[in-house]
Amino acid sequence: MTAKAAPAPATVPPAGPSGNGAARGKRSMFRRRPFFTVALIVSLAYILGAIFAPLVAPYDPVAQSIDAMMQPPTGAHPLGTDSYGQDILSRVIFGARYALIIGFCSVLIGAVGGLIIGLAAGLSGGWLEWALMRLIDSILALPSLILAVAFIAILGQGVDKVVIAVGLSMIGPFSRTVRADVMQVRVQGFVEAAHLMSIPYLQVVWRHVLPNVIFPLAVQVTIRISEAILVSSSLSFLGIGVTPPTPDWGLMIAEGRDFVSFAPWMAAMPGFALALLLIALSIVGDGIREEFDPKGRRGS
Amino acid sequence: MSFLMSSASAPRTEKVPATAPVFELIEVEKVFQVRPPNSGLSRKTVGLRALDGVRLRVDTGTSIALVGESGSGKSTLLRVLLGLDAPTGGRALYHGAPIREARAKGRDFARDVAMVYQDARGSLDPRMTVEALIAEPLRHFNIVQKDQIKARVAELLDRVGLPTDAGRRYAAGLSGGQVRRVAIARALASEPSVLVADEAVSGLDVSTQAQLLTLLRGLQRDMNLTLVFITHDLGVASYLCDEIAIMYLGRIVETGPTDVVLNAPAHPYSAALRAAAPRFFEPMPEPLSGEIPSPLDLPPGCRFSTRCPAAQPDCGERDPQLGRFGAHRAVACLHPLTNPQA
Ligand SMILES: Nc1ncnc2c1ncn2[C@@H]1O[C@H](COP(=O)(O)OP(=O)(O)OP(=O)(O)O)[C@@H](O)[C@H]1O
Ligand code: SF4
Ligand SMILES: [Mg+2]
Numbered sequence: 001m002t003a004k005a006a007p008a009p010a011t012v013p014p015a016g017p018s019g020n021g022a023a024r025g026k027r028s029m030f031r032r033r034p035f036f037t038v039a040l041i042v043s044l045a046y047i048l049g050a051i052f053a054p055l056v057a058p059y060d061p062v063a064q065s066i067d068a069m070m071q072p073p074t075g076a077h078p079l080g081t082d083s084y085g086q087d088i089l090s091r092v093i094f095g096a097r098y099a100l101i102i103g104f105c106s107v108l109i110g111a112v113g114g115l116i117i118g119l120a121a122g123l124s125g126g127w128l129e130w131a132l133m134r135l136i137d138s139i140l141a142l143p144s145l146i147l148a149v150a151f152i153a154i155l156g157q158g159v160d161k162v163v164i165a166v167g168l169s170m171i172g173p174f175s176r177t178v179r180a181d182v183m184q185v186r187v188q189g190f191v192e193a194a195h196l197m198s199i200p201y202l203q204v205v206w207r208h209v210l211p212n213v214i215f216p217l218a219v220q221v222t223i224r225i226s227e228a229i230l231v232s233s234s235l236s237f238l239g240i241g242v243t244p245p246t247p248d249w250g251l252m253i254a255e256g257r258d259f260v261s262f263a264p265w266m267a268a269m270p271g272f273a274l275a276l277l278l279i280a281l282s283i284v285g286d287g288i289r290e291e292f293d294p295k296g297r298r299g300s
Numbered sequence: 301m302s303f304l305m306s307s308a309s310a311p312r313t314e315k316v317p318a319t320a321p322v323f324e325l326i327e328v329e330k331v332f333q334v335r336p337p338n339s340g341l342s343r344k345t346v347g348l349r350a351l352d353g354v355r356l357r358v359d360t361g362t363s364i365a366l367v368g369e370s371g372s373g374k375s376t377l378l379r380v381l382l383g384l385d386a387p388t389g390g391r392a393l394y395h396g397a398p399i400r401e402a403r404a405k406g407r408d409f410a411r412d413v414a415m416v417y418q419d420a421r422g423s424l425d426p427r428m429t430v431e432a433l434i435a436e437p438l439r440h441f442n443i444v445q446k447d448q449i450k451a452r453v454a455e456l457l458d459r460v461g462l463p464t465d466a467g468r469r470y471a472a473g474l475s476g477g478q479v480r481r482v483a484i485a486r487a488l489a490s491e492p493s494v495l496v497a498d499e500a501v502s503g504l505d506v507s508t509q510a511q512l513l514t515l516l517r518g519l520q521r522d523m524n525l526t527l528v529f530i531t532h533d534l535g536v537a538s539y540l541c542d543e544i545a546i547m548y549l550g551r552i553v554e555t556g557p558t559d560v561v562l563n564a565p566a567h568p569y570s571a572a573l574r575a576a577a578p579r580f581f582e583p584m585p586e587p588l589s590g591e592i593p594s595p596l597d598l599p600p601g602c603r604f605s606t607r608c609p610a611a612q613p614d615c616g617e618r619d620p621q622l623g624r625f626g627a628h629r630a631v632a633c634l635h636p637l638t639n640p641q642a
Contacts (some may be wrong), residue, residue, distance in 0.1 A: 091557050189422035190422065190423050190424055191383075192423075194436075211427045278585055
C-alpha cells in the first residue's frame with residue numbers, strides 16, 4: 001500500500017505564500033493605496049484640528065466683530081468673515097469638532113443598536129425575528145435624513161438631540177447588515193463544533209459569533225461616519241439641527257446662502273470643508289473594507 | 301467487535317463494563333420530513349429515510365470505516381453517533397445509555413468523543429489563532445492548569461507534526477493538510493477515547509493523504525483511540541481501519557474485518573464497490589450502472605434489488621436485515637456471494 005511507503009515527515013514545510021503574504025501586505029498597504037494614504041492624512045488632520053481647535057484657531061469662533069463683517073479672505077482672516085464678523089477659519093476648525101463628534105457618537109448609537117437588534121433577529125428565528133425584521137424594514141423604507149427629521153421633531157433641537165436622532169435613524173441599516181452576518185456565521189462549522197464541545201450557547205455567541213460579526217460592523221462604522229456627518233449637517237442646514245451661533249458647517253452654509261452672490265466664501269468655505277472630509281472618510285472606509293474584509297480573501 | 305478486544309489496552313476499558321461497546325445502534329432509523337420535489341405550493345411533507353434499520357456495534361479500541369456512495373447516510377449516521385440528531389426510531393447507545401441523554405448529562409460525552417470535520421477549515425474559527433483554537437478545549441474541559449496550556453498546545457502541535465510557530469497563525473494562512481492537522485490536534489486536546497472523522501483526508505493530494513493517514517494510524521495505536529472514520533476510499537479504509545461497514549441507501553449492508561470483507565465480499569454491493577475501486581487512494585467511481593433509487597421511494601424488498609447483478613425472484617419480496625454471517629461478519633442479503641466460512 002502506498003501509505004506505508006510514505007512516512008509522515010517530522011514537520012511540515014513552511015506555509016504557502018498566503019501565510020507570509022498577509023503580513024507583508026499590511027506593511028505596504030500605504031504604498032499600495034496612495035489615495036487611501038492621502039485620505040487618511042486628510043482625515044487625521046481634521047481630527048487633530050478638531051481636538052486642538054482652541055490652539056489652532058486664530059479667533060474665538062463665536063466672537064463677533066462689527067469692524068470685520070463679511071470681509072473676503074485676507075491676511076487677518078484667511079477664509080474671510082461672516083455677516084456677524086466671526087472668523088470663518090476659526091468657525092470651520094471648530095465646526096470639525098461638531099461634525100466629528102456628532103458623526104462618531106451617532107454612528108456609535110446606530111452600531112450598538114444595530115448590533116443588539118441584528119443579533120437578536122439573527123439568533124432568535126421564529127416570530128421574534130419576523131417582528132424585528134418587519135420593524136427594521138419599515139424603518140429602512142425611509143431615508144435616514146427623513147427619519148432623522150422625524151426624530152428631531154419629537155426630540156427638539158440641539159447637539160445632543162442631533163446625535164440621538166441621527167443615531168436612531170442609522171439603527172435600521174446597521175441591524176440589517178449585522179443580521180445578515182449573524183445568519184451567515186451561525187451555520188458555519190465552527191459554531192457547530194463549539195456546540196459539539198458542549199460549550200454553552202451564550203458562550204458560543206460571545207466567543208465565536210460576536211467576533212465574526214463585530215469586525216464587519218467596525219468596517220461599516222468607518223464607512224457610515226460620513227453619512228452621519230452629512231445627515232447632521234443637512235439637519236443644521238434645514239435649520240432644525242444644532243442652534244446658532246454654534247459653529248456648525250451646515251448652519252454656516254445655510255447662513256451664507258443669503259449672501260452667496262456677493263460674499264460667496266461664507267457658504268463655500270464650510271461647504272468645501274464638509275465635502276473634503278466626507279470624501280476623505282469614505283475613501284478611508286472603503287480602503288479599510290477592501291483591505292481587511294475576510295470575505296474578499298476567503299477561499300485562499 | 302470481539303476479536304479485536306485482545307488488542308485493546310487496559311486503561312480505557314476500566315471505567316466501563318467490558319461488555320458495553322462504545323457505540324451500539326439498534327435498528328436505528330432517521331426519517332427527515334421533506335417536501336417532495338414538484339410538490340408545487342402544497343405543504344405536504346413526505347418521510348425521507350436517511351437511516352433505515354441500522355445495526356452497528358463499535359467496540360473500545362476498534363477502528364471502523366464507514367463506506368458508501370454519496371447520499372447513503374454516512375454523515376447522518378455520524379450525527380446520530382455524536383448526539384446531534386436524535387434517531388426517529390430504534391436505539392442509539394453510548395456505553396449502554398442513550399446517546400442524547402449521555403450528551404445532555406454534561407461535558408463528559410463531549411470530552412470523550414471528539415470530531416474531525418470534513419470541512420476542517422470551516423470548523424475552525426477564522427478569527428482565532430491556531431494556539432487559541434487548540435487551547436479552547438483545554439480550557440473548556442480543564443485538561444491542564446492555566447500556566448501549562450501553552451506547553452500542552454506546543455506538545456499537541458508537535459504530536460500532529462506541525463512546527464510550534466504554527467500556533468501564531470490563523471487557519472486562513474495554512475495549507476489544506478496543515479488545517480487538517482490543526483483540526484486533529486484540536487480534537488485530541490480533550491484527551492478523547494473516541495475519534496470520529498468525516499472524510500478527514502479527502503480532497504488532499506496523495507502524499508498529504510498518506511502523511512495524514514500515517515499520523516492517524518499512529519495516534520490510534522499510541523492513544524488506543526476508538527476510531528470511526530467515514531471515507532469514500534476503500535484504500536483508506538483498508539489502511540486505517542480494522543473493520544468496515546458498507547452502507548447503501550440508509551442501511552449498513554455488510555460489516556466485518558476490513559481485509560476479509562474486501563477480499564471476499566458477501567454482499568453484491570460490496571463486491572461491486574470492490575470491483576469498481578481496484579486501485580487504492582482514488583475516489584470511488586460510480587460502482588454500478590443504473591440510477592441509485594431515491595430514498596423517498598425505496599424499492600420493495602431488498603433495497604439493492606434494482607441494481608443487484610445477483611438478484612433472485614424473492615429479492616423483490618423480502619427486505620433482508622443485517623444478520624450474522626460467520627463469526628465476525630454480518631451481511632444484509634438473502635443470497636450472499638460467499639459462504640460464511642470464507
Ligand atoms: N437535514 C436533512 N434534511 C433532509 N434530508 C436530509 C438531511 N440530511 C441528510 N438528508 C438526506 O439524507 C440522505 C443521506 O444524507 P447524508 O448526508 O447522510 O449522506 P452521505 O452518505 O453523508 O453522503 P455524502 O457522501 O455525499 O456526504 C440524503 O438523501 C440526504 O438528502
Ligand atoms: S437480497 Fe437479493 S437483491 Fe438484495 S443484495 Fe442480496 S441478492 Fe441482491
Ligand atoms: Mg456526508
